[in-house]
Amino acid sequence: MTTSEAERAAMRRALELAVTPGVPLGPNPRVGCVLLAPDGTTIAEGFHRKAGGPHAEVVALAEAGEAARGATAVVTLEPCNHTGRTGPCSEALIAADVRRVVFAQPDINPVAIGGAGRLREAGIEVVGGEMADEARAINRTWTFAIAHRRPFVTWKFATTLDGRSAAADGTSRWVSSRAARLDTHRLRSLCDTMLVGTQTVEVDDPELTVRDELDEPVEFQPLRAVMGLRDLPADRRIFNDRAETIHLRTRDPEAALGQLFELDRQHVFLEGGPTLARAFLEAGLVDEVVAYVAPMLLGAGSSAVADLGIHTIADALHLHVTDVTVLQGHDGEDTNVRLTMSRPSRRS
Ligand code: AOF
C-alpha cells in the first residue's frame, strides 16, 4: 500500500516532533505523531515527552478529541500494543475510531510488539515502513539496545599523534585540548551511562559529570558506572551528589553491559583506561570509537589500549572512519582532531 504526499509531509513533521529539543533521552524512544483529516489537513500533533508520560499517539488523540474519528494517524514508531507505564496505543487508536495508520519504524520491543496486527484486526488500514530509516536514526541506540539486549558502546579516548594517552611519568592532563574537552562533554550528554574501571577512579579520580562551557553541571546527568571487583574509597569524586553512581562488581564487560541493560541503559560512553578498553575490544563489545588526537609527540608513555596480543599486521583490528573533524580552539595551539569510527572487526 502506498502513502499520499500529505502523509509523507506529516511523517516529516512527526520526525521533527519526535526530536523536540529538551525531550530527555531514554529509556524510551523518541516518537512523534500527526493526525490528518481525510482532506489531508492536520488535526492534531503529539510527541512523547518522557518515560511514564503519555505516548505520542495518545497526546495527539487527546488534542483532537472527537475530530480523530475517521482520521489518519501518522506515527514515527509502530503503535504499541501493551500496558506498560501507560496503556496500549493500539486500543486508544481503535477507541478513537481512527480510519488509517501510517507508521515508520516497526516496534521490535518484545513487550510492545503487535500493534499493527491488532489495528488491522480491528479493521483499520495500516501502512508500515514509511521513512523507517530516518525514524531508526533518531532512536539509534534505543533500536540497537532492544535488538542486541545490551547497550550500544562508544569508546572514547585521547592520544598524541603517536598514540600515547599519558607521558611516561603518568601525566596526561593536556593531551586533550579545551575544544576536545568541551566536545567530550557534548558527547557524554548524548549517552545515558559513562563507564570507567576501578583503576581509573583510584588513580585519576574523575568526576564524570557533564558540564557546560562554564564548567557547571548540566541538568540531565548520565549515570556514572564504575566496574571492577575492588572496593573504592568513598571520598572519590565519582561518588559526589552531582549525578547517580553505580559500582558494578564485575570485570567482565558482557556482565557489566547485561546489568546496565537491566537498568534500562542503552548507550554507554566508555571512558576507562587501556585495560578496560582492551577487555571491551577483546570481547567484541565496542560499537563505535571516538578518538581525539592531539598534534603532539611523546615517543614514550602508555597507549590508549593495552596489549591486545596482536603480533602481526594481518591480525590488526580494523575500523571504518565515519567522521573526521578538526576541533579548533581559541588559539593555534588548542587543536585536536576527532575521528569517529564504527565497529571494529577482525580481518580474516
Ligand atoms: C514511547 N513513546 O510515543 C511510543 C512508545 O515505557 P512504556 O510502558 O510507556 O512503553 C514504552 C514502549 O512503548 C517503548 O519501548 C516502545 O516499544 C513503545 N512505544 N513508547 O515511549 C511513544 N509510541
Ligand code: ZN
Ligand atoms: Zn504506545
